[in-house]
Amino acid sequence: MSNSLVLVINSGSSSLKFALIDTVSGEATLSGLGECFGLPEAVVSWKIDGEKHEHMLEAEGNHHQQAVDRIVALLEELGMKQDIVAIGHRVVHGGEKFTKTVKIDETVLEEIDNLSDLAPLHNPAHVIGMRAAMKAFPSLSQYAVFDTAFHQTMPAKAYTGAISQKLYKEYGIRRYGFHGTSHYYVSREAAKMINKPVEDSNFISVHLGNGASVCAIKNGKSVDTSMGFTPLAGLMMGTRCGDLDPSIIEFLLKKGWSQQEVFDELNKKSGLLGVSGLTSDCRGIIEAMENGHEGATLAFEIFCYRVAKYIGSYMVALDELDAIIFTAGIGENSQPIRSKILENLKIFGYREDEEGNAAARFGNAGVITKPNTPMAMVIPTNEEWVIAKESMELLHA
Structure with missing residues (x-):
């Protein structure tokens, strides 16, 4: 197996997407979805060779942790776990604090959580998913990649609202932008296309x-x-x-x-x-x-x-x-x-x-x-x- 495999996790408030990415080819060798967290029908599903598989989660308990634990078990069953070299997490909001990808530690987790006012549906869920992954993969380095980071190059005239500076300074109210990872990727591919x-x-x-x-x-x-x-x-x-x-x-x-x-x-x-x-x-x-x-x-x-x-x-x-x-x-x-x-x-x-x-x-x-x-x-x-x-x-x- 490749030693270029990274497990990518996108943890939402009631869901968790995952993909095992070969960073040489860009191919997803495995991908799946945990959904309906917090409900009796909480489930993790994945595809192997075009065939869909499902695993129902227990009604009680932390469904994010259960989902990650099931992913770990799946990777072990497929003989892939030992080939994973890192975990990458998508984070919706990095505010002005995070302008690039960072290695996750306790301080980073706290700072992402502190930005929850800016993304109340997303950032708390990201932290839950990260903690679950850190528990499941204690020996692997884990990284946070921010949707907002690519837009941190915007000039002040583009990100500043026509409101009092007090609202920006006290509450961080400004344009942040999202989908940065997608805009970054396609712009690089487009440059290749036009040479x-x-x-x-x-x-x-x-x-x-x-x-x-x-x-x-x-x-x-x-x-x-x-x-x-x-x-x-x-x-x-x-x-x-x-x-x-x-x-x-x-x-x-x-x-x-x-x-x-x-x-x-x-x-x-x-x-x-x-x-x-x-x-x-x-x-x-x-x-x-x-x-x-x-x-x-x-x-x-x-x-x-x-x-x-x-x-x-x-x-x-x-x-x-x-x-x-x-x-x-x-x-x-x-x-x-x-x-x-x-x-x-x-x-x-x-x-x-x-x-x-x-x-x-x-x-x-x-x-x-x-x-x-x-x-x-x-x-x-x-x-x-x-x-x-x-x-x-x-x-x-």
């Missing part, structure tokens, strides 16, 4: 999934991004509203809504789901639109319009633009959405190559605009590989 050094390359990276964000990348560095203080800002998403007038929150509170009801409405009941009244899934939206559903059609139109508006506005952050990059679940696979976004950008000269757009799906990268017109491309993201590679680099540093 330019990444430090001389300029892109607008468009990460479209259930969560969605746009990032302006100048000379390989993030200079602006659409998500803000939290992942609620920016684009319309699967269930999140994206940008809206903050006075709407005050309006709803005055109407008798509770703070929790407002939070749930904007985070869990808005976006594609809220506008369509049907689903947060892009495929369901497009299918319903093709069958004439008005709500789905409107959701599609708003989504594509807002993405195009953000792309257009982010040209202001760049001196030149090599390409627009589409990535993540929707960005990599939805031909109709990419087509509509390019149509909305026709004032800038973008012209869809329909054959190229049809070919660049389901794991295939490619250019989706016509020759001699501004370039847009599709690049499948691989955040797990970035987490594994950065963990390996620190291990050998």
Whole structure:
């Protein structure tokens, strides 16, 4: 077996994704998911040779720890455990404290936990997952890779809100941005595709999934991004509203809504789901639109319009633009959405190559605009590989 295997763990509040990554090839030799933590149906599932396997967790107890323990047992059964050299953990929020990948120790755990005010759904869960992994793999070095780190190169004019400095200094209220690992990865791959050094390359990276964000990348560095203080800002998403007038929150509170009801409405009941009244899934939206559903059609139109508006506005952050990059679940696979976004950008000269757009799906990268017109491309993201590679680099540093 390879001695380049890193176990990547992404621990959520009620779930835990894992993947065993070969840092030489970038391939996931094993991957799986623990879900429904805190519920009677808590389960860990994984695939081997295309066949799905499941293991029900005990109803009582720490499901994060149980899931990690089951992963350890699985790795032992498959004879892989002894080949793992490090553990890499995805962390959503590093605030201003963490600008790069760090080795995890008790101080780092406390600092990640202290940032929980900025990511209450994510950071506490990350700490639980890290502690479970440290207990299960006491002899291995473990590393934290932060979604926010790539965006720490943004200039003050991009990350500072038009609010009093007191709010920034006392509470850390500013633009942080997310999906940094994805934007970092695809920008490096795009530079290879256009045969330019990444430090001389300029892109607008468009990460479209259930969560969605746009990032302006100048000379390989993030200079602006659409998500803000939290992942609620920016684009319309699967269930999140994206940008809206903050006075709407005050309006709803005055109407008798509770703070929790407002939070749930904007985070869990808005976006594609809220506008369509049907689903947060892009495929369901497009299918319903093709069958004439008005709500789905409107959701599609708003989504594509807002993405195009953000792309257009982010040209202001760049001196030149090599390409627009589409990535993540929707960005990599939805031909109709990419087509509509390019149509909305026709004032800038973008012209869809329909054959190229049809070919660049389901794991295939490619250019989706016509020759001699501004370039847009599709690049499948691989955040797990970035987490594994950065963990390996620190291990050998």
